[in-house]
Amino acid sequence: MRIVLGVAGGIAAFKACSLLRLYTESGHDVTVVPTEAALNFVGKATWEALSGRPVASDVFTDVSSVQHVQLGREADLVVIAPATADLLARAATGRADDLLTSTLLTATCPVVFAPAMHTEMWEHPATRANVDLLRERGNLIIEPATGRLTGADTGKGRLPEPEQIYAFTHSLLNKTWSGTDLAGLKVLVTAGGTREGIDPVRFIGNRSSGKQGFALAAAAATRGADVSLIAANVETLPPAGVITHAVETTEELRAATVRESDRADVVVLAAAPVDFRPARVSATKIKRGDDTTSTLSLVANPDIAAEIGRKKGEDTLLVIFAAETDDGLRHAAKKLESKKADLIVLNDVSGGAVFGSSSNAVTILDSSGPVASVSESTKEVVADIIWDTVAARLAR
Template identity: 60%
Template sequence: MAGGIAAYKACELLRRFTESGHDVTVVPTAAALEFVGAPTWAALSGKPVATDVWSGVHQVPHVRIGQQADLVVVAPATADLLAKAAHGLADDLLTNTLLTARCPVVFAPAMHTEMWEHAATRANVATLRERGCVVIEPAEGRLTGKDTGKGRLPEPGEIFELCGQVLARGSGALDLAGRHVLVSAGGTRERLDPVRFLGNRSSGLQGYALARAAAARGAEVTLVSANVALPDPAGVKVVRIETTGELLDAVTAETGSVDAVVMAAAPADFRPARVSEAKIKKAADGSAPAIELVQNPDVLAKISQDRARADQVIVGFAAETGDDTGSVLELGRAKLARKGCDLLVVNDVSGGAVFGSADNEAVILGADGAAVEVARGSKSALAHVIWDEVVRRLAP
């Protein structure tokens, strides 16, 4: 870790790694120890801590640590550390370790907004990404002192989740590096009055899993989030919306710059024709109010048929139960043809399955006739299968 005030958050990240069974060696810079002392890191990791290449010289730590690591995580990564890494400088144990590492390397930057946006930092980040490193986009929020903006270290739990996915995929798995993708998640709400709304049961878990997976594969990720109470995935730009109309506006505002769109959100098909300015009261005679509905725009069909870019890959989701008109897969194939997207992820949601669950199963249908069955497993596992199918269809 480098010498930034966010070093205190790295204690939580270290705890998550050690409690999940990982063997962790902490390599701080001298500046990092000004924020959190060596005894803390030694106690949490169960290993001695050194910053220079002269401690334990007989074990050649400046070479061995990098050679033996399965993953190197730099959190926080300051502007100074990113510059040293990009230019191959090696003046302490951490920068020597970065030069000898042949495993995946993840940088979690944390600095003031002006430093993150400086042309030199942006160039250094681009260089590291071109070399196959994962450089997580910083979060937005409170910084040192009274400052607020982009540059905040993402939450340790989200960094840990991303690192776990990078570690599982190994070296050479950044097949979305250089790509910009958009994911939508959650369920839209349509206002009835100041208190009530029409909504659905979508939790947003699958969409957030898709965003995390794309970030772990090196993509720049924009997540359009509809009414979701989940922590922001590390390195992901989150755009919050409420209604289907807002979903359409947010998605169409981004489609011109993205390589792929995955519409995992569940938009409301209908909205009230009129929204009451006052809370709708109960009638004295016990009668229920009549609510007239009008159809919402079909976001998936619109972006599929009016493509901002001809080379885009567009993915939709279909939550089906099957009925007298056809089975779940038959309805899914009909929807794929009707929507005009490239891939459709079909979920059987009979009995409320999938919603709010950590697991999922699906069949991924392709406009080219492909059908990929994904057995029940984590939503993260399904997310990676979906991205596998997207990558196969992306233009070189």
């Protein structure tokens, strides 16, 4: 695939070197187009050495090939990382005063902006208006991360890690659909498995890795949705472009889900809450031979799916999951009805093979029965088919 990697003049430009390496090592043909300001942070020689291609920032270099037109026309993907406040403003107003902004005006492929700037600049009304305008035109904007900025500052505005940007953009190159069909939707996804403490050392948990939930959140973001992700005990980097809330226990997951679902158009409950928790949590480590080791009393945890099903509005679409080992269709249909959900995703977890795996096989059901089936595929493919089903239902 042919990728144009645009680099604007911010301190985060050094991270684009690692992003470039990820693209080239995956076999993509990458042309780096830095702004003049970006060359103050990372020099032209570095970009040429890493990409294996000549680098220019102005429209007067290699005029005979008409680069300012051809680069955009021929690209399969354009990624701007970092995208500064200045670059966002120039892109939003249609400026064409250098090679990068000219390329943006001729690009007919997906365009992704990964903003990076100080918090005050990101939150300024002018920047917010520019971001909204770019999104309205079909561009994808990856929400900045929160963390250490230039100097001693900390806040929202940090460029996501190169691996996160790569994962976000790599999925765009493998889509079977076109456009941003979830644009304008507020989506909530839960992922991972909860843990309930027994003592300061031990807990009751489950084997959910969170991979399917993360794939769902990532796919929704690349399709233009405003995504919030609630992650229970998931140690991998969250997807770029989503707002992530970390939780541990089922009660924490319930509280966060109830709170965030109030603003969601689509709620996808892919997390695996522990059904029971110890009636009493020991403040000290339980020793072998203690009387307490002979019996562990359990109490039921709240049913999050049922609670969301009861409280959701008519305009909110609820998608839940059923992990079954036997008679899956019957159990899933029963669960769909009892939880008042709109769709349920059934997967067979016999033997536990699906947990932690990169692949999955599912059947999607609504009140009429199965509506889609996915044979064993990557969890990213499964995620997109789930969103295809959601998008079709919302379009009714």
